[in-house]
Amino acid sequence: xxxxxxxxxxxxxxxxxxxxxxxxxxxxxxxxxxxxxxxxxxxxxxxxxxxxxxxxxxxxxxxxxxxxxxxxxxxxxxxxxxxxxxxxxxxxxxxxxxxxxxxxxxxxxxxxxxxxxxxxxxxxxxxxxxxxxxxxxxxxxxxxxxxxxxxxxxxxxxxxxxxxxxxxxxxxxxxxxxxxxxxxxxxxxxxxxxxxxxxxxxxxxxxxxxxxxxxxxxxxxxxxxxxxxxxxxxxxxxxxxxxxxxxxxxxxxxxxxxxxxxxxxxxxxxxxxxxxxxxxxxxxxxxxxxxxxxxxxxxxxxxxxxxxxxxxxxxxxxxxxxxxxxxxxxxx
Amino acid sequence: xxxxxxxxxxxxxxxxxxxxxxxxxxxxxxxxxxxxxxxxxxxxxxxxxxxxxxxxxxxxxxxxxxxxxxxxxxxxxxxxxxxxxxxxxxxxxxxxxxxxxxxxxxxxxxxxxxxxxxxxxxxxxxxxxxxxxxxxxxxxxxxxxxxxxxxxxxxxxxxxxxxxxxxxxxxxxxxxxxxxxxxxxxxxxxxxxxxxxxxxxxxxxxxxxxxxxxxxxxxxxxxxxxxxxxxxxxxxxxxxxxxxxxxxxxxxxxxxxxxxxxxxxxxxxxxxxxxxxxxxxxxxxxxxxxxxxxxxxxxxxxxxxxxxxxxxxxxxxxxxxxxxxxxxxxxxxxxxxxxxxxxxxxxxx
Numbered sequence: 076x077x078x079x080x081x082x083x084x085x086x087x088x089x090x091x092x093x094x095x096x097x098x099x100x101x102x103x104x105x106x107x108x109x110x111x112x113x114x115x116x117x118x119x120x121x122x123x124x125x126x127x128x129x130x131x132x133x134x135x136x137x138x139x140x141x142x143x144x145x146x147x148x149x150x151x152x153x154x155x156x157x158x159x160x161x162x163x164x165x166x167x168x169x170x171x172x173x174x175x176x177x178x179x180x181x182x183x184x185x186x187x188x189x190x191x192x193x194x195x196x197x198x199x200x201x202x203x204x205x206x207x208x209x210x211x212x213x214x215x216x217x218x219x220x221x222x223x224x225x226x227x228x229x230x231x232x233x234x235x236x237x238x239x240x241x242x243x244x245x246x247x248x249x250x251x252x253x254x255x256x257x258x259x260x261x262x263x264x265x266x267x268x269x270x271x272x273x274x275x276x277x278x279x280x281x282x283x284x285x286x287x288x289x290x291x292x293x294x295x296x297x298x299x300x301x302x303x304x305x306x307x308x309x310x311x312x313x314x315x316x317x318x319x320x321x322x323x324x325x326x327x328x329x330x331x332x333x334x335x336x337x338x339x340x341x342x343x344x345x346x347x348x349x350x351x352x353x354x355x356x357x358x359x360x361x362x363x364x365x366x367x368x369x370x371x372x373x374x375x376x377x378x379x380x381x382x383x384x385x386x387x388x389x390x391x392x393x394x395x396x397x398x399x400x401x402x403x404x405x406x407x
Numbered sequence: 408x409x410x411x412x413x414x415x416x417x418x419x420x421x422x423x424x425x426x427x428x429x430x431x432x433x434x435x436x437x438x439x440x441x442x443x444x445x446x447x448x449x450x451x452x453x454x455x456x457x458x459x460x461x462x463x464x465x466x467x468x469x470x471x472x473x474x475x476x477x478x479x480x481x482x483x484x485x486x487x488x489x490x491x492x493x494x495x496x497x498x499x500x501x502x503x504x505x506x507x508x509x510x511x512x513x514x515x516x517x518x519x520x521x522x523x524x525x526x527x528x529x530x531x532x533x534x535x536x537x538x539x540x541x542x543x544x545x546x547x548x549x550x551x552x553x554x555x556x557x558x559x560x561x562x563x564x565x566x567x568x569x570x571x572x573x574x575x576x577x578x579x580x581x582x583x584x585x586x587x588x589x590x591x592x593x594x595x596x597x598x599x600x601x602x603x604x605x606x607x608x609x610x611x612x613x614x615x616x617x618x619x620x621x622x623x624x625x626x627x628x629x630x631x632x633x634x635x636x637x638x639x640x641x642x643x644x645x646x647x648x649x650x651x652x653x654x655x656x657x658x659x660x661x662x663x664x665x666x667x668x669x670x671x672x673x674x675x676x677x678x679x680x681x682x683x684x685x686x687x688x689x690x691x692x693x694x695x696x697x698x699x700x701x702x703x704x705x706x707x708x709x710x711x712x713x714x715x716x717x718x719x720x721x722x723x724x725x726x727x728x729x730x731x732x733x734x735x736x737x738x739x740x741x742x743x744x745x746x747x748x749x750x751x752x753x754x755x756x
Contacts, residue, residue: 132604132605132606133604239692239693241692242692269461269462269631269692269693270461270631270632270633270672270675270676271461271671271672271675271688271689271692271693272689272692273675273676274674274675274676274686274687274688274689275688275689275690277686278685278686278688281684281685296604296605297605298605299676299677299678299679300677302677302679303677303679303686304677326679326680336606337605337606339609340605340606340608340609341605342609342632342634342635342638
């Protein structure tokens, strides 16, 4: 049964300490219009070996959330526990010691690699920084890691520009893998790639996870890709998580009006050509700051066709509506 | 009396666009590299043709050549017949009148298509007055009507506003309104929604589809995403490395894709729900222009390639011969592959 879906990995034991526990996290940015709350009270747990998918559109806060988890942006509220230790209360030095557990793969790894460094040096640097292996065995380690991501050992002696986008993404993954992380944050890892190459990278991530039991936080705007990769999916809108469910539940019964809109809009998951006139736009004309912290109520209220008076004044909180299925909506 | 089905109405009129033997060369150093090879396609009023392919396949160059927008150093040969005239022979004023007149084009990034320091209304009025003799007040009334036609709420306010005040989706609507200003026969949309969010993307493509239905516009949709155009196209032409590899009706193509590349593209996308954990991969990567051997352009990546494929380029074979849905596929082995449907998800060690 090589094709069967064995996605749930190690069962998320409620009693075990989760690998990553983000609790009530908020991130603020100053703007000319005042403070913009990009992430607003996000709570998220990832167990070891699990893939947690995070889907949302531009400006929803998904990348800000991942950068806050990486410690690249300071949160204004909340905590981030890795293996039970709160990263937000750690010293820089202590965080650096923990950093190898947590790695990141970006959308454009061409920009994440130093163009003047040979690929081997970029990977060896990560090993050196985290004190992994001796200087003598680094070249063989680099070659092995390159092999793990499907690149020949000779790749180490070339510059990033010699590689295609898909190959550079493999190098980015190799660099993240080198330090033996427990969790990799993948921020739009295939969005810049051609369709025929996307499948190669998605399969590579799935294989690595099966072999090494690495947990992934998989962030994308592409619902079908997130749905494919994840054991558990969270949907973000306006800085908040509006729905979270196990993959199967998510697929069978998407519940939040925004999640349902995403499904309807997805080319591969949504409806076929309808033949009837499309409805007027749901996003208003003047919505540049539609996802910023704009007063009370549900963030989705302006685009929601089921909005009630209560939605305008009261911010909905995540509620349990089924096994492992949370939705933040007054209507459901 | 038989009920008229939608597809039949658009086939009797002569095509708006008839492309024959279109080849495009890029000048690189001392030599010309052929990037588009002998394309053939036509497009009737009220019809949507999607050209689908990955980066570098030549789809955007093809689109540019249709309205004479190829940059310096790139030349096209063959015939691009637009309402009976060969666009490739038009120059100067005739070409200027064609663009934005009978044929309009919209692009991926709406911000670069709009002037950031001019009010939106002024830009639409300018387009109208460049092509037609209309008074300012007539032009203003028509601009407002156009904004309403592309379902912009509060057209008066948008008319008086600047591009930066609008969301990406709203800006793309404004660009579509400008493209429609002179009632073109052909709208070329080059990745019109790639920069937009998924929900907005569906709205914009739905809008273009509505306008096609309302006005009988012929739409040429250029995209890298086969699944995306599925809902909005009547026919799809799949390009790979400058060649048309498969060109068929949407229904026929998705019922049984014939070319190994098309089959790979369909299988490479997650299908949701109970699809396999492993996606089918197309090994390797898109070749650089000019980096191809004498045989089939997809041969080096094709799991079914034989010696024949490496030596001899395939010629397009007619398929789906019934009625007007006739299509073509350029593969030496499509008949034998057709029997072996569906493509299994290959495992790569």
